[in-house]
Amino acid sequence: MNDPVLVGVDGSEASLAAVDVGVREARLRGCGLKVVHAFIWPLMHVSLGPSPNGPAEGGLRHQAEDVLADARRRARELDPDLHVDTELVTGEPLGVLAGRSRGACLVVVGSRGLGRFSALLIGSVAVHLAAHAACPVLIVRGRPEPEGDVLVAVDGSGVGAEAVGFAFAEASVRRAPLTALHAWHSHTGRLDRAERVPEEAVVGWREKYPDVDVRTRLVEQHTRPALIEASRGAQLLVVGARGRGGFAGLMLGSTSQAVIQHADCPVAVVRHTEPAEPA
Known part of the structure; x- marks a missing residue:
């Protein structure tokens, strides 16, 4: 199979919009889609599981898994036949996406995000990713359904x-x-x-x-x-x-x-x- 289109997600609406574009780009290219979430919390040496007094489905790891599950669900709704892989990777977003870009034909990122991942556009991380990725980088911004x-x-x-x-x-x-x-x-x-x-x-x-x-x-x-x-x-x-x-x-x-x-x-x-x- 051809190298996949790679999408970085963080749970924001902008990253889900990037999934939409990633699905379209993968379909046009006849390749699969790989969705990656950079999970930085293990590097901070904090508890990843649910709180003792909280719900069993709580905690940072479950939250990260939900981000990927939502992205996969979004992709499946758009194209049930598309091959979709998801990966939860410990690391900082720029390094994770730049590294994974070596096995991709295109990286797609959204225009805004949450927390540290918000810098994936309109900021230094977007600029650095576009400069460091091993394949072209598509940054989703502007009009929702651009034509022309x-x-x-x-x-x-x-x-x-x-x-x-x-x-x-x-x-x-x-x-x-x-x-x-x-x-x-x-x-x-x-x-x-x-x-x-x-x-x-x-x-x-x-x-x-x-x-x-x-x-x-x-x-x-x-x-x-x-x-x-x-x-x-x-x-x-x-x-x-x-x-x-x-x-x-x-x-x-x-x-x-x-x-x-x-x-x-x-x-x-x-x-x-x-x-x-x-x-």
Whole structure:
């Protein structure tokens, strides 16, 4: 079986919304769904069982098990035939999801959560997860049921090649048009060069995905506001991020961080990893 779609849950409504998206993504890809809950309490050396004076089904471990049971139930309601695995993992959310991403084709996380897991978006953990995961990360945010094109940011560098490929694959399985957008400003380079960037970015991909209706777009605007504005009419925004061979020193650029926090549709971050330099 193909690598599964991985969803991180914490019991919040936002994480259940991530399960909804994860089910759809798994169904589109013809793969299974793996739902993970990071159980940090054992690291705190606190009691995990029910209180002596409380109900037998109480306690932190039962609570964690209920989070996974609710997520599994949600997935089954949406697609009874989908293969769903759940896993309760002792650890901190970022480390757990980054580690499990090595065996996944996509990580899906929600826009807000509870407790420590609330940082899985609109905060440092979302940014770090998108930078450290071993596969693309899809952050569920914006409109509940976004429609429109798959939008991919292109800048003329080699960093976005993986992002463009991911965007074409998403547009194909979603049966949606794809828009390759390049934001240009007079201080960033010549207009004649900027006009070629969107078309050059999709060269080769049109032939690989002949079913995708491709549109290219050049806007005279700074990149961050251009992408946030364009996201209002998109069903998915795909951005690339630079990595440096392995996990050491990875960061997301300001554009990726901005769209993670402000886009009006889900955002997929796809890392470009350059070969590590010889020691």
